[in-house]
Amino acid sequence: MLSARQTLIREELEVGTGAAIGMAVDGSKTRTGLRIWFADLEERHGPVAELRPHGLKGYAVTLRFGAFAGEVVRLIAGAVPEDVHLARALIASIDNSVEIEIQGQDTADWKITSGDFRMTAIVRNLPRDPEIALTQVSRDTIVPMMAAMAELIGYDIIDEVDQGEPEYEGAELVSTVRRRERNPRNRLLCIRLHGEICVCCGVDPRATYGPAGSIIEVHHLEPLSLRKEPRPYDPAFDLVPLCPNCHRAVHTRRPEPWSLDELRELMADPMGKAAL
Structure with missing residues (x-):
């Protein structure tokens, strides 16, 4: 089911994060999962979200860092307060029915200081229709989790600079x-x-x-x-x-x-x- 809907998940994530997304099916456990990461960082060098069925009508999303993500973790640790605030606000926007646990930290003022960081979200009581359920968990849980990571890393869409005369001082601002x-x-x-x-x-x-x-x-x-x-x-x-x-x-x-x-x-x- 997950492997057949990779395109749906990728489109939701790329729109929400502003970054290219890589993913692969993970059959290493009893229930097949899907690993999701930022394509330019590769799976080993950045945050990875693992999506896996949970219970009868739910999914678990676990966010962790790859084995060689030290450089990215240092970059995130130096994020400016504005980016940290937006990242936390994105996680806080996840519906209260989703159980979120951040290992060893409070969900309100979490921060990333090492590659041991782990965030888990459990989504229960999803619609019976598999496609509707997966769309919902992708859009409402995985997207804000990965978008928070994208904000801390610093993925941005840069507008082209106007070449005309500035209309007033401070045009750069x-x-x-x-x-x-x-x-x-x-x-x-x-x-x-x-x-x-x-x-x-x-x-x-x-x-x-x-x-x-x-x-x-x-x-x-x-x-x-x-x-x-x-x-x-x-x-x-x-x-x-x-x-x-x-x-x-x-x-x-x-x-x-x-x-x-x-x-x-x-x-x-x-x-x-x-x-x-």
Whole structure:
């Protein structure tokens, strides 16, 4: 069953983590499992998630590190607080019905300091349909676990740099904001916490466009370039989902975008009649 659905699992993971995924069927135990890792690191040099049936209607996911993962573990140990916060938030977003155990650590403030790190998630009472069950455990458990590792390692999607004149001083910071908005883990966590309905106009792209509706965008409520004082970045509170139209409309005012309340007022009174 697992071997026949590797494509499904790989697609979910690559979208959620922003990294290429490698995997192999593991028949070394009584119940066949699947090993999953980041393709560029190879199985021995990075984190590996082992997916295996558990009980009658469940799966166990065990995350550990390969035998030669010392360099990657050192890289993770030096991750900046912002990346650590997002990684922990991704794990915390897993449904409470999933039993998570982090060997020797509290699940709220875990950290990776050695290759002995191990995280286990037990998912029970899944739907009887094998494909639905595997899709659910992949999307809701394996994806956030591997996405947390991708964030700590530092996989990023880098936007092309605009070649035109900067619109104002600090254009380099604006580029950083755009890159963070494109971070697939930011988008993943924002959607897991807030859903895929635009918080401004209420449109649900999936309900409108069906399979083509995965177009919700992620918006920083307070652009990083405009912060007067540094403060911890929290995707759970600093990001909201917007449809492409509302997101573009918010950014038509520069350097400070329209607030969501201001945009709602404009939408309610587009001709400015209320001011007359």
